[in-house]
Amino acid sequence: MTPRNVLVIGANRGLGHGLLKVFKENGYNVFGTIRPQTRSDPSFEDLKATGATIIDLDYLQEDSIAAAADLYGPDKPLDLLINCGGIEMYPENWLDTTAESLIYKYRVMTVGPFLASKYFLPSLKKSEFGKIVNITSEWASVAANNCGTHISYRVPKSALNALSISIAIELKAAQENIAVLCVDPGDVPTKLSRWAGDIDLNDSVRGMYEQIEQATIEDTDIFSMDIWMVFLDSPEVGAIQVLDA
Known part of the structure; x- marks a missing residue:
């Protein structure tokens, strides 16, 4: 069997780095992106050590996303x-x-994934079954928001969920064999969370890997009505639950 290809955007640290390593362990050809200005960061050496093919990509620069896809x-x-x-x-x-x-985070966490999905679509179409996976958060849920706070994070992630649903519906209408998934890693201590969280990173990325692998094109049908998330802080690690957007 020909090894499958995975591209992780934001692969030099945290969840992205962990996901890339798990996919490599499971036989994938791994490609990881890093912002050009981060090549001087020690995390670049960590990414190099994985053996991944490294591609420069900055969500804030549309031309860099287009160049990465090319x-x-x-x-x-x-x-x-x-x-x-x-x-x-x-x-x-x-x-x-x-x-x-607020605008800055929207550009990174909503517009960036939109552009990446758009520019890498030709390559996704070449797959027998392509998947776009957007890392979201329980914090993005409108229905589950009972405390407010962290508005500059919540709003762009909520927009990412809406974006994901719209892309899933349009891909389905175009009869493309491409699924779109939103996955919540749980509260994992990383640099992004200022090291707050009680979910082990390895447990999180392995749980996400299992759910991503198990997803079928039928999940996009359900996804068009609800957001599918992996709640790794639930009693059953890796259990999928449905949460209103």
Whole structure:
């Protein structure tokens, strides 16, 4: 069997780095992106050590996303596109949030995955069954928001969920064999969370891997009505639950 290909955007640290390593362990050809300005960071050496093919990509620069897709190759099958780049949740109080920070996080966590999905679509179409995986959060849920706070994180992630549903519906209408999934990793201590969280990173990425692997094209049908998330802080690690957007 020909090894499948996975591209993880934001692969030099945290959840992205962990996911890339798990997919490599399971026989995938792994491609990981890093922002060009981060190549001087020690995390670049960690990414190199995985043996992944490294591609420069910055969610804030559309031309860099287009260039990354061209470098990957529009005629090369891409079985999995994982949008994992993110920004920390703070500030907590909405009155401390500036318009600039809200727009900045929206560009990274909503517009970036939109552009990546758009530019890598030709490669996803070359796969027998392609999957776009957007890393979301329980914090993105409108229905489950009972405490407010962290508005500059919640709003872009909620928009990412809406974006994911719309893309899933349009791909289905176009009869493309591509599923779109939203996956919540749980509260994992990473640099992005300022090391807060009680879910082990390895448990999280392995749970996400299992759910991503098990997903079928039929999941997009359900997904068009609800957000599917992996709640790794639930009693059953890796259990899928349905949560209203």
